Amino acid sequence: xxxxxxxxxxRLVLAVWLIVSGIFLLSRLLSPxxxxxxxxxxxxxxxxSSVQEQHVAEKRLIHRLGxxxxxxxxxxxxxxxxxxxxxxxxxxxxxxxxxxxxxxxYSYRDGQAVTSLLTNALAYTLPLTVSAALLVVGLSVWLSxxxxxxxxxxxxxxxxxxxxxxxxxxxxxxxxxxxxxxxxTLALFPAYGLGGERELIEATWLxxxxxxxxxxxxxxxxxxxxxxxxxxxxxxxxxxxxxxTDYATTARAKGLPEPAVVRWHTFRNALLPTITQLTNxxxxxxxxxxxxxxxxxxxxxxxxxxDAAARHDYPVVVGGVLLTALVRLLAQALADWxxxxxxxxIRLRA
Amino acid sequence: xxxxxYCAFLLLVIKLCACSAPAVDTSTVSVRxxxxxxxxxxxxxxxxxxxxxxxxxxxSSLIGVDYVKQVKVPLLAEALPTMRYTDSLTFITYRLRDExxxxxxxxxxxxxxxxxxxxxxxxxxPNETARAQFSFIEQVQFDSTDSRRFxxxxxxxxxxxxxxxxxxxILPAHIFDPKGSLYKIPLVKLRNAALAQSAAxxxxxxxxxxxxxxHHPMRLPGCGPYRLQKxxxxxxxxxxxxxxxxxxxxxxxxVQLQAYPRTISFEIIPDENTALLAFRRGQVDVYPxxxxxxxxxxxxxxxxxxxxxxxxxSYETLxxxxxxxxxxxxxxxxxxxxxKLFDIPxxxxxxxxxxxxxxxxxxxxxxxxxxxxxLPLPSYDPAAAIALLRxxxxxRQPAGAWQRTTATGKTQRLALRFSYRTGEPAYEATALQxxxxxxxxxxxxxxxxxxxxxxxxxxxxxxxxxxxxxxxGNPTEFNFAPILHSGYIASGNFNAFGTPxxxxxxxxxAAAESFPRKRQLLRRFQKMMQEESPFVVLYFxxxxxxxxxxxxxxxxxxxKPGYNVxxxxxxxxxxx
Numbered sequence: 001x002x003x004x005x006x007x008x009x010x011r012l013v014l015a016v017w018l019i020v021s022g023i024f025l026l027s028r029l030l031s032p033x034x035x036x037x038x039x040x041x042x043x044x045x046x047x048x049s050s051v052q053e054q055h056v057a058e059k060r061l062i063h064r065l066g067x068x069x070x071x072x073x074x075x076x077x078x079x080x081x082x083x084x085x086x087x088x089x090x091x092x093x094x095x096x097x098x099x100x101x102x103x104x105x106y107s108y109r110d111g112q113a114v115t116s117l118l119t120n121a122l123a124y125t126l127p128l129t130v131s132a133a134l135l136v137v138g139l140s141v142w143l144s145x146x147x148x149x150x151x152x153x154x155x156x157x158x159x160x161x162x163x164x165x166x167x168x169x170x171x172x173x174x175x176x177x178x179x180x181x182x183x184x185t186l187a188l189f190p191a192y193g194l195g196g197e198r199e200l201i202e203a204t205w206l207x208x209x210x211x212x213x214x215x216x217x218x219x220x221x222x223x224x225x226x227x228x229x230x231x232x233x234x235x236x237x238x239x240x241x242x243x244x245t246d247y248a249t250t251a252r253a254k255g256l257p258e259p260a261v262v263r264w265h266t267f268r269n270a271l272l273p274t275i276t277q278l279t280n281x282x283x284x285x286x287x288x289x290x291x292x293x294x295x296x297x298x299x300x301x302x303x304x305x306x307d308a309a310a311r312h313d314y315p316v317v318v319g320g321v322l323l324t325a326l327v328r329l330l331a332q333a334l335a336d337w338x339x340x341x342x343x344x345x346i347r348l349r350a
Numbered sequence: 351x352x353x354x355x356y357c358a359f360l361l362l363v364i365k366l367c368a369c370s371a372p373a374v375d376t377s378t379v380s381v382r383x384x385x386x387x388x389x390x391x392x393x394x395x396x397x398x399x400x401x402x403x404x405x406x407x408x409x410s411s412l413i414g415v416d417y418v419k420q421v422k423v424p425l426l427a428e429a430l431p432t433m434r435y436t437d438s439l440t441f442i443t444y445r446l447r448d449e450x451x452x453x454x455x456x457x458x459x460x461x462x463x464x465x466x467x468x469x470x471x472x473x474x475x476p477n478e479t480a481r482a483q484f485s486f487i488e489q490v491q492f493d494s495t496d497s498r499r500f501x502x503x504x505x506x507x508x509x510x511x512x513x514x515x516x517x518x519x520i521l522p523a524h525i526f527d528p529k530g531s532l533y534k535i536p537l538v539k540l541r542n543a544a545l546a547q548s549a550a551x552x553x554x555x556x557x558x559x560x561x562x563x564x565h566h567p568m569r570l571p572g573c574g575p576y577r578l579q580k581x582x583x584x585x586x587x588x589x590x591x592x593x594x595x596x597x598x599x600x601x602x603x604x605v606q607l608q609a610y611p612r613t614i615s616f617e618i619i620p621d622e623n624t625a626l627l628a629f630r631r632g633q634v635d636v637y638p639x640x641x642x643x644x645x646x647x648x649x650x651x652x653x654x655x656x657x658x659x660x661x662x663x664s665y666e667t668l669x670x671x672x673x674x675x676x677x678x679x680x681x682x683x684x685x686x687x688x689x690k691l692f693d694i695p696x697x698x699x700x701x702x703x704x705x706x707x708x709x710x711x712x713x714x715x716x717x718x719x720x721x722x723x724x725l726p727l728p729s730y731d732p733a734a735a736i737a738l739l740r741x742x743x744x745x746r747q748p749a750g751a752w753q754r755t756t757a758t759g760k761t762q763r764l765a766l767r768f769s770y771r772t773g774e775p776a777y778e779a780t781a782l783q784x785x786x787x788x789x790x791x792x793x794x795x796x797x798x799x800x801x802x803x804x805x806x807x808x809x810x811x812x813x814x815x816x817x818x819x820x821x822x823g824n825p826t827e828f829n830f831a832p833i834l835h836s837g838y839i840a841s842g843n844f845n846a847f848g849t850p851x852x853x854x855x856x857x858x859x860a861a862a863e864s865f866p867r868k869r870q871l872l873r874r875f876q877k878m879m880q881e882e883s884p885f886v887v888l889y890f891x892x893x894x895x896x897x898x899x900x901x902x903x904x905x906x907x908x909x910k911p912g913y914n915v916x917x918x919x920x921x922x923x924x925x926x
Contacts, residue, residue, distance in 0.1 A: 030807075051841045057482035064476060110388045111476065111564055120583065174623055183631050191627040192619050193585055196380075297619045299584020307385070312803055 008336075012329045019325045020318060024095060027314040028071040065108065066094060095318075104322070105315035109308075114319035117304060122286065124194075125293075125300035128216060129285040132223035137278065139228055144235040144270075148243060148262045158233065165229035173222045173295040180218060189218045192297035219296040223289055231277055238273050242266035272342055279335035283328040287320075377612040379901065379918050381636040382625045386583050386618055389564040392519040393469060393477045399911050400616075405519055407576040407589050407614065407916070408567050412444055412463070412516030414606055417907035417914040420825045422513055423606045426450050426458060426520060426573065433512060439488075440507050442515045446498040449599045452522050453571035453592065460500035464490040465523035465533040472532065473546035474555045480518070481541070487515065489537060509863050510827050522571055526557055575609035575916065589614045610903065610919035629657075635898040638912055642703040645894045660895045660906040660913075663707055663716045665823035670780070671885040675812050675846045678762050685883035687738035688766075688816075691787040692780070693730035698889050700783075701776035706889035711876035714890050716908070717825060720869055722876040728886050732791050739764070739791075750792040765794045769808065770818040772799040777818050780888065784816075809844035819844065819885075824909065828872060829860040834884065847884035 062068050070086040073093070077084045098105060104114035147154040167175070181191045194215045203211065242248060243266050251261045288302030301320065308316035339346050387401040392409050406414075412427040424430055427444045434441040450458040467490060470480040486504045493499035502515050527533055531550040532540075545551055561569045568578050575597055576589035590613055597607035617634055619625040626644050629637045630653065640648075649659050670692060672679045679685055698706045709715055710725040743754040744764055752764035768784060770777040778799065785795040795816075800808065808814050821833060832838050835856050836848025855878060859871040879885075893912035897904050902921045905914040 030804075051838050053482040053485055054841055057478040060478040060481075064478070124584070177624060177627055181627060181631075187631060191631055191633060192624045193617070196586055196588075196615060196617070294620050295624055297585070297617075297621065297624055299582075299618070303584065303620070 008333055012326075012333060015329055016322065016325050020322045021092070021096075023321045024092065024314075024318050025072060027318060028067075028091060030312070066091060069094065099322075104319040107308075107313050107316050109311055109313045109316075114315050117316060118301070118319055118323060121288070121299065121301040121304040124298055125288040125302070126285065127212075128219055128292070128298065128300060129223070129289065131216065132220045132227070132289075133281045133285060135220065135224045136227045136231060136281070139224065140231040140235055141267075143228075143232050144239050145259075145262055145267060147236055148239050148266070149259045154236070158236070161229040161232055164225055165233075167226075169222070169226050169289075169291045170295065172226055173219075173292055176218050176222055177295065190215050194298065219289075219292050219298060222292050222296075227281075231274070234277060235270060235274050239266060239270040242270045245269075272339070275338045275342065276335050279331040279338065282331040282334070283324055286327045287324045377920075378615055379611040379613070379636065379915060380615040380617050380634050381915055382629065382634045382638065383587075383616045383618050384620050386581075386587065390567040390578065390581075391476075391564040392466075392521060393475060393480055393563075403911050403915075404587065404589070404616070406574065408572045408574045408578065409519030409521070410450075410573045411519055412446075413513065414517075415909060416606055417905040417909060418605075420907065420909060422826065423604065425516075425606060427516060431512060431516065435507055438506065440502075440504040440511055442502040442504060442511060444500060444502075444516065445496070447596075447600065448498070449596045450573060451596045452524075452573050453577070456522065456524055456571075457498075458520065458573050459497045459523075460490070460492050461497070461530065461533060462520050462523045463500055464492070465527050465530075466518065466521045467537060468527075468533040468535065468540060469521060469558070470518070471537055471540045472551060472555065472558075473540075473543055474551070475558060483514070484518065485541075486511065487537065508829075508861065510829055510860070513826065520573060522573075525570060526554060526561075575607075576614065579613070584618055586618060587616045605905075605917070609916040611916070614915055629896065632898065635901060636904065636913065636915065636918070637896045638893070640894045640896050642705050642894060645705075645896065646703055648896060656899050658897045658899050658901075658904070660897070660904070661705060662893045662895075662906045662908045662912060663714060664891045664893050664908045664910075664912065665714060665825060666891045666910075667709070667712065667714075667821050667823065668776070668780075668888045668891065669819050669821055669885040670784070670888060671809075671817050671819050671845045672883070673809075673812055673814055673816070673844070673846060674884055676815050677756070678764055678766075679815065681742055682882050683738050683742035684744070684764075686881075687735040687742065688788075688793075689728050689883050689886040690731045690735035690738065691784055691791075691793075692728065692886060692888060693783055693787065694728060694888055696730075697776075697780055697783060701779045702889065702891070705892040705894055707892065708889055709887050711879050711887055712821070712823065712830065713872060713876055714823075714908075719865075720828075720872040722873040724873075725876060725880055730787070732787060736791055746792055751794070752792060765796075766815045767796045767798050768816045768818075769798040769800050769805055769814040771802050771805055780818060810840070812844075812846055814844075817844065820891075822910070828862075828868065828875075830856050830875070831860055834879075845884040847882065849882070852878060852882065 059068075070084075070090045071092060072090055073087070074083045074085050076082075095105065102115070104118070106113055107117060143157065147157055164172075177191060178185065180186050181189045195211045239262070243262070245266070248261055248266050251265045252258070256264075286301060288300040288305070290302030290306045292298070293300040293303040294306070305317065305320040307313070308320065383400055385400065387404045388398055389401055390404055390408065392405055410426045412425060413422050413430060414425045415421070416423045422430060424447075426446055428447045429445070431442045431444045434443070444463075446458050446460065446463075452458060467484065467487060469475065470477050470484055486506065486508075487502045488505050489503040491501040491503060493501075504511050504515065523530070523533055532554050535545070535550070539545060540551075563570055565581065573596070575595045576591055579588040579590040581587045591609060591611065595609065597603060597609065600607055617628070619628060619634070622641055622644065625634065625637060626640075626648070628634045630648070645659065648654065648657065670689075672685045672688065674680055674685070679688075694708055698704060698708070707715055708727050710722055710727055713721050715721050739752060744752040745754060746752055754762050754764075756762060766788070768781050770781050781797050781799075785797060788795045798814075805814075805817070809817055809819070832842040834843055834845070834847055834852065836843070836853050839846045839848065855871065855875055859868070859875055862868045862871050893906070893908065895904075895906055895913055897918070900921060901918050904918045906912060907914065
């Protein structure tokens, strides 16, 4: 078992290294001056600097960010026919050695440490995504058990879920806003953010927590509604299959009522195929929910990474990909482990 | 059902625990921003609109712009500078206001200005843009009899120097450089990279970087009317008015030194629908750059009385450019023909809902004294386009395509690729309209929506045929060299346009100082650009802004960001 875990860990580290190295090298394929265009500054018409001075400024910026170094140990020669060897003085080596010391680099946009940006964004994302994930799992279990024991409602609930599943996330978010945060319909919830300082002057800690939760209701609801159909439909399908098995018939023949059959016999087995879906929720917990974060103006991971990608802020993009890839691979390992625990017939092979 | 009851009960508890809606607070003005400022470090002053706006609240420049009159006005300086010229040098003399002090009570002196210039030129600091922008200042001369008077010695001569020499935030010398070890180093010497190794520079750089002014400007006393109260990145940034701000002691307080709101909160709301909802709910007081459709809808709604609506003619224009390096676009007749395929009134009506203004060129119609009204506005006229194409030597083939044979015997086929920025519905509509119009006369046009920075790189490298480009301008300076001079082809002149006569005219215009000369040259410039047609001005944008009707005094302007948040105040206070 230990050997399996060690080998699995080794594979995981190797996969993360390959993914992140790939992203790093791809991000550096664009020429430094093109990559830095979103950070280029100044109004052209007002500029008092000459072309030469602008070029010197661009070169200084590129040098300061270390983008004047060769990208990798070896790169194609300018003639394209041979390869040049650059030794250890290259961008990849510099980035990797920083990474091994826990430094993910600095944002091109505002010069902040990427680790600090990711930590700050996670502080907003995790409460949102974790609470949504817990609610989704809880509601999925409750709904699928309810449908198994109340067959007459199953058709209607499933139809409702299919309709919900057909609504795109951004439409759902806007609908919730327009229905529940609109002065012309129902202004039950705040329209955006997590509340400002002026709303919380002299507020007690309970009020602060209450305000935070209150502001998160619509974003969480949005995430729950969008994730619920897939999980419930999957769980319901497997539960229906388990309900038709011989051991379920035997349980009924023993005189057990239907709710007891579901709770104590079929539900546990129905959970097995859902393990992958549940563990797949983990990467999205840290990757954030870009659409929800943009609509509800929450400064989470999704918005951070989307902004960074749009502005070519590659250190932040690579840092975000590293974190997400790591969690995804850990989630896969966790899924394997849970399968092993849940079904003794499965034996792990390294 | 129990479950639903539980949910309703839980929501009720949360609602009760949460704070109630804030009481109407007119001392705070909240403004919608789409994103955070990149940095509050004055060294990165030129980085973006939001940074500039925020830095202007924290620090003052020597001179600024009156938003309404759109003229230069003194801020820290007691008057606009006096200019003196020799053969190769310009001397710009300023005197600082007697009232101007830092937050810690220290006076703002000439040495602070010298220190700021030293910081902008110091090696090893992220000051590349500022260094390039202010490289024309060679030296700062102090006045031995007056610690507030100083003179910039500038290389060469340009009308732009008057404004540019005073348009940067001033930093306090007494905090970082009390002994003058940095600002006493001559600027020319400081610009030398070798000086990076000197102990004075290294010590200063280390101290400056440790201060992390980009996110903690409160570590340095400012001389602007506000101090940073709180910045929650991605959520809000709040500025608090200084009770003892020196501007209040200037009597009578000129408009440019007035600062009314006690607190200014910039709320970061990226999505337009959410921002609109927050505005309608009163969570946001000022909504700049409101989308045209929402602006009209709100103005016609039953709640319109709750809001005040403003528009201002901006100096920002949308142009369609031609890459004159392309053999098919090298001659002016072909370019003139293609300009006839833009239906500009329809584009203004369709994409801007009428909130835009036509023009014959890069000068806005509101600048009546400089606008060449003798020129015709660009018109949609496919028949004229065909005639011009024929004049340019193009012949329509039986299959419908246009071809011509050059003097060297080479056959050219007229087919265009039209590049524009993705994610801009107005740009897309413009490109589609042009493609449809071109198709009616047999010119195939391929549309290439491209990611912004990739498009900029392609335009710079001359890899596009036609492109849409937004150009920012201003009402006072007329230096078109960076976008139209042949010397800037590797930089901002994406059209790669430039003839000896156009270069000479642009240089003459940039150097013109007298009003009649400027007027004469600008009218000539507009005529030349219409004849050469390296681009066609589609329209000048109008900024749209809505504000809560509880406030008054908001100055709107055609200059970025389009409004002056410091002059806004509650209506009652105004009346009283």
